Amino acid sequence: MPRTFIEAFQHALATTGRSVRSISLATGVPYERLKQVARGRSATTNADDAYLIARAFGGTYEDFMQGNVSAKPTIAIAGKVGAGAHVPVFDAYEKGDGPQVECPPGLSYNGVVAVEVEGDSMEPVFSAGDLLFYTRDTHDGVPDDVIGHRCVVEDASGMGWVKQVKLGSEPGLFNLISLNPSADNMHDVKLNWAARVRLHWPAELARKT
Template sequence: MKGKFPNGLAEAMAEAGVGPTELERLTGITKQDIYKRAHQKARLTAEMAQAIAPHLGVSPAKLLGLREVAAFTVPLGGRIGAGGAIDTSTAQDQPGVQYEIETAVEVRDAAVAYQVIGDSMLPIFEPDTVIICRAHTQDIRQHIGRRVAVGTVDHGRQLKIVHQGSKPDLFDLISLNQAYPTLRDVKVDWVARIAAIIPADEWKILEREAEVQNQMRERLKKPSERRSKSAAEEA
């Protein structure tokens, strides 16, 4: 790359067939600002690269001219409550293959990821955060006093601190958010240690990238293919 402020924007725009006017509509960044970055007359910031990259089907690192890290994926097992109970009847109870979380950092012994629902009153577990967990285990007592992902019979999946209950096979689950009461003498199916946390904003970027890629694939279809799909939907 050559120029005062080298970057890979112009190349990525050409490969995707997306011009400054279209990028302005998609990102809200003015076409004048996009033109300056594409012609390396102004610095392409990390924030701009993150906003533009999904619409060109590339990573922010490629736009910035940085070395890309091989992606690491882990199955998404559904939702987990950070405060009160949640309805997991339509979510997967075990690690599945329908959805995956992608990270730039490999997490050793990762088994499953869960999307956090509710407010734990801790910034790292704000709503839509994704936690990556190690394998489920039924050895509950080894996790007494720890903050873990918990699967229960009557209260779904939750983020809790596990304490011993009134009987050997029952446990008290303490909420991270003190506004939620402690669950007493709960039957616990499994616990899983938290291995890594993906902040809410990064998880949302991954979701948005997937949506944009689907839109791009639809735009690249031949007109006859689009008409056939429309006719099938109307039928």
């Protein structure tokens, strides 16, 4: 059984086959800091980061320190998102400190984030409790390849939406088309970022940890 945090981290990496970078992406803990810990060159990590690292391996901190880690990678649920008038704000959980879900088969966990659908405003396409997986290729901005697709977006006021993204009337503005035909569309909206939905997982398939 590992005796120190460094030993537990090294054991978890070797047991699961996961990379230091994937843990950095899943937790928000800087890659260079984790790399030094993995090499045994630094034992410095605060309690919050240690907890996040343990959670990234699919269990509790106690499980992690005892060497009981899951070979199945998990993905952080960043928060909840809606499409109607009452839209939750992103980042409901601090830096990955929220529920984790087993990575769906065939989906790489590197850089992937999930959000949970709230409410029925996206019926019949997405239902309450469903999970949407996406990857942000850039920290900010709207890549050209998201236009015309269903996306998870954050508008200029920091609110999260799931809409089809189309170009607006001028550069920097976008039209957000509702998935529910009876819901209102949004026109000429400024976006902080947009990312295509890579996978939709119905609520009954999601295995949270």
